[in-house]
Amino acid sequence: MIAKQYKNMLGAKSAIREMAAYGAKRGKEIGPENVFDYSLGNPSVPVPEKFTKKMISLLENESPVALHGYSPTLGIDSVRQAVADSLNQRFGMEYKKEHIFMTSGAAAALAHAFRAVTVPGDAILTFAPFFPEYRFYVNLTGANLKVVPPDLAGFQVDFQKFEEMLTEDVTAVLINTPNNPSGIVYTTETIQQLARILEEKEKAYGHEIYLISDEPYREIVFDGVDAPYVAKYYKNTITCYSFSKSLSIPGERIGYVAVSPSCEDAELIVEMCGQISRGIGHNCPSSIIQLAVAECLCDTSDLSVYEKNAGILYDRLTKLGFEIVRPGGTFYMFPKALEADSQAFCKKAMEADLLLVPGDTFGCPGYFRIAYCIDTEKVERSLAAFDRVAAMYRK
Amino acid sequence: MIAKQYKNMLGAKSAIREMAAYGAKRGKEIGPENVFDYSLGNPSVPVPEKFTKKMISLLENESPVALHGYSPTLGIDSVRQAVADSLNQRFGMEYKKEHIFMTSGAAAALAHAFRAVTVPGDAILTFAPFFPEYRFYVNLTGANLKVVPPDLAGFQVDFQKFEEMLTEDVTAVLINTPNNPSGIVYTTETIQQLARILEEKEKAYGHEIYLISDEPYREIVFDGVDAPYVAKYYKNTITCYSFSKSLSIPGERIGYVAVSPSCEDAELIVEMCGQISRGIGHNCPSSIIQLAVAECLCDTSDLSVYEKNAGILYDRLTKLGFEIVRPGGTFYMFPKALEADSQAFCKKAMEADLLLVPGDTFGCPGYFRIAYCIDTEKVERSLAAFDRVAAMYRK
Numbered sequence: 011m012i013a014k015q016y017k018n019m020l021g022a023k024s025a026i027r028e029m030a031a032y033g034a035k036r037g038k039e040i041g042p043e044n045v046f047d048y049s050l051g052n053p054s055v056p057v058p059e060k061f062t063k064k065m066i067s068l069l070e071n072e073s074p075v076a077l078h079g080y081s082p083t084l085g086i087d088s089v090r091q092a093v094a095d096s097l098n099q100r101f102g103m104e105y106k107k108e109h110i111f112m113t114s115g116a117a118a119a120l121a122h123a124f125r126a127v128t129v130p131g132d133a134i135l136t137f138a139p140f141f142p143e144y145r146f147y148v149n150l151t152g153a154n155l156k157v158v159p160p161d162l163a164g165f166q167v168d169f170q171k172f173e174e175m176l177t178e179d180v181t182a183v184l185i186n187t188p189n190n191p192s193g194i195v196y197t198t199e200t201i202q203q204l205a206r207i208l209e210e211k212e213k214a215y216g217h218e219i220y221l222i223s224d225e226p227y228r229e230i231v232f233d234g235v236d237a238p239y240v241a242k243y244y245k246n247t248i249t250c251y252s253f254s255k256s257l258s259i260p261g262e263r264i265g266y267v268a269v270s271p272s273c274e275d276a277e278l279i280v281e282m283c284g285q286i287s288r289g290i291g292h293n294c295p296s297s298i299i300q301l302a303v304a305e306c307l308c309d310t311s312d313l314s315v316y317e318k319n320a321g322i323l324y325d326r327l328t329k330l331g332f333e334i335v336r337p338g339g340t341f342y343m344f345p346k347a348l349e350a351d352s353q354a355f356c357k358k359a360m361e362a363d364l365l366l367v368p369g370d371t372f373g374c375p376g377y378f379r380i381a382y383c384i385d386t387e388k389v390e391r392s393l394a395a396f397d398r399v400a401a402m403y404r405k
Numbered sequence: 406m407i408a409k410q411y412k413n414m415l416g417a418k419s420a421i422r423e424m425a426a427y428g429a430k431r432g433k434e435i436g437p438e439n440v441f442d443y444s445l446g447n448p449s450v451p452v453p454e455k456f457t458k459k460m461i462s463l464l465e466n467e468s469p470v471a472l473h474g475y476s477p478t479l480g481i482d483s484v485r486q487a488v489a490d491s492l493n494q495r496f497g498m499e500y501k502k503e504h505i506f507m508t509s510g511a512a513a514a515l516a517h518a519f520r521a522v523t524v525p526g527d528a529i530l531t532f533a534p535f536f537p538e539y540r541f542y543v544n545l546t547g548a549n550l551k552v553v554p555p556d557l558a559g560f561q562v563d564f565q566k567f568e569e570m571l572t573e574d575v576t577a578v579l580i581n582t583p584n585n586p587s588g589i590v591y592t593t594e595t596i597q598q599l600a601r602i603l604e605e606k607e608k609a610y611g612h613e614i615y616l617i618s619d620e621p622y623r624e625i626v627f628d629g630v631d632a633p634y635v636a637k638y639y640k641n642t643i644t645c646y647s648f649s650k651s652l653s654i655p656g657e658r659i660g661y662v663a664v665s666p667s668c669e670d671a672e673l674i675v676e677m678c679g680q681i682s683r684g685i686g687h688n689c690p691s692s693i694i695q696l697a698v699a700e701c702l703c704d705t706s707d708l709s710v711y712e713k714n715a716g717i718l719y720d721r722l723t724k725l726g727f728e729i730v731r732p733g734g735t736f737y738m739f740p741k742a743l744e745a746d747s748q749a750f751c752k753k754a755m756e757a758d759l760l761l762v763p764g765d766t767f768g769c770p771g772y773f774r775i776a777y778c779i780d781t782e783k784v785e786r787s788l789a790a791f792d793r794v795a796a797m798y799r800k
Contacts, residue, residue, distance in 0.1 A: 012521060012522055012669075012670055012673065012674060012677065013520060013521055013522065013523065013524050013677070014524075015524070016520065016521060016677040016680040016681050016684075017673065017677055017680075019677075019680040019683070020673075020676055020677065020680060052474055052475060053470065053474075054470060055470070056468075056469040056470055057469045057473055062464050062469065065460070065464050066461055066464050066465070069457050069460050069461050069464075070461070073451075074451040074452045074457065074653070075448065075449060075450070075451055075653065077656075078452055078653060078654040078655070078656050078657050079447055079448075079655060079656050080447055080655045080656050081656050113686075114509060114658075114686070114687070114688065115686075115688060117683075117686040117687075117688050118686035118687070118688070119686070120686060121684075121685055121686025122686070125408060125411065126407060126408055126411065127407055127408065128408065129408050129409075129410070143683060146680075146683040146684055147683065147684065147686065149684065150681075150683070150684025150685065151684075258469070258470065258473060259473040260473070260474060260475045261472075261473050261474045261475050261476050261689075261691065261692030261693070262473055262691045262692060262693065263509075263688060263689065263690065263691055274407075275407055278407065278412065278415075279407060281415055282407065282408070282411040282412055282414075282415065285411040285412075285414040285415060285541075286411050286545075288414070288512075288538060288541040288542065288545070289411075289516075289541055289542065289544065289545025289546075290516055290545065290685040290686065290687070291508075291509070291510075291512040291513035291514070291515060291516025291517070291542065291685065291687065292509070292512075292513070292685070292686065292687070293509065293510060293512050293513070293658060294656075294658065295658065295691075296656065296657045296658050296659075296690075296691045296694055297656030297657060298656070298657065299691055
């Protein structure tokens, strides 16, 4: 008697992964260099050399029994302390190691955070457009994901709709800034206004509302963009982080939960994450990877290519008549499609071997996502394909 | 509103970890060399050099973007194929890569297997003595763990009790051979008899009963011991494996689920594991660790020390009057305590700086576990401490 719940999920395959699979197939037909695959958010720049050197040094010099031994469930103490120190130094926070829980990437961080501060039947609010996996992450905790409609003017927050939807059953609000898929960074004003409303509602309802801030793109912020550290503005903030994008190591599955020191029951929540781990088989991320990222907490890959690609695409696409909110970070942008049906639009784009993901996937039909984490040379070559697509709509 | 379910679990801390923490504290007082810490199942021999060399070679020679890129959710294809090939070669099975799902160790493997073939409310049967984390693994899926009382004569299976407890609500049976904590390996006869009963009950109830075989100690089997490959004997077998013990890399979190090709819905179950991953934040194990273990599928650490330690302890302890079922593998043995209250017995042993875990922890009071994955030199020095404990009971 296999579990139907998961069997049924197989029908709802990821549109992004399907697009990527098509891209691989098409690449075999016409050469991969001729397929402009903007579907997948896979970093395209190498990890800092420091990481590789640290890995090799650990392998060459450490006692293998100690190096590959069990990490404590909450993470290696020295690593947790180093994460706390780096956040304190960079953002003026006061984390202790007791506020840090090491995880296998942001997906695991979110899986723990949701379970720690919600119970089945609770509602979790998030904002369109949003990373589609959120729905699966939340559904399988037994909580309900409710989606605040998008602020199409700037992909910040539609506060009126947010207040309406922030009902008493909401125990957590999930944000993602810098945002996948919009590329937008929430401004200080947005975060402050969010915090004000959350505080009011906490008082009115007599219970905490945790702000779960998913920040895998925190380090990819373009020049001059206001990018506040969310946990500074709202006390009940749980920050979920991944090194996947900043260090270009998505396959190594490493990240953390940082529970704000001012959070209600902060240290208890971290301890609870350890218990949640027992139930979901997480345990802890790889020991050697923990030790290696601890060396690189103030480093990043050379992320400048993403800003460069963003500029090239933004300039040409706006010239071609696309409406785009200029991205402030990440390696995504989210233009309005040239017809109301963005799935039809993305199908047309495929005729020009341009692989784009329809906004429907992100709870925001009528738009499409470009994941421009590819070589700049290829971005430049893709411009002619965008020209062709725009021309199809000028007929 | 934090989730009470997990908060309450904090009260039930692991007796094993608490004993280990005491050992570390006591070590600071009298020197760690004078504390005979038999509490933790942490491998004491190094990983094969081949693993370390492969890791370094990957780091030095591979493109970092590819090396550290996302693994597919089900695991890297070539790694899944290599795991299938090695099982086929060693055990005469017919696994394809479609039957293999790479996981972050055995805990993650079990978390997926339970969710794939049971639904909340189902019962999962296991056998005392058993690894205490099983209770947490199962409880948090919503299924109920039911424990068949021990066969104290040999720590095989009490088939009469098993048949009585194998009621219609049981959809999975969980076994662990070689066994933690008893060190016993199920014989071919035991597995055959298990399979017979399961087949009968499947027919009687008209639904599958999956056999989930947790095998992290599969490679640690002592000379001449009959150690059948479980999946050969029962078609609906899901094998959960970890490289933690065979390669001494518990901190690297790597293992797999292998669904028997003859299993009902075998490939579907593997695909479902990918969906379960989305819900529990597992995603996939570290890419580089997957690639490195794929090089070592027919290798192990030098595991001979465990058999040597087993022999030394068995000989002395039986001479001292302990009743012990001779272990056939692992690095555990499970003697009868010298008084009915094994917690009191283990407290007394602490006076001789001998750290043992009471059998109550494993659902089998009156016994205690020795985890003899420590240096042989220390095992030899510990014998005097066992003498002292035995002497306390001779007064």
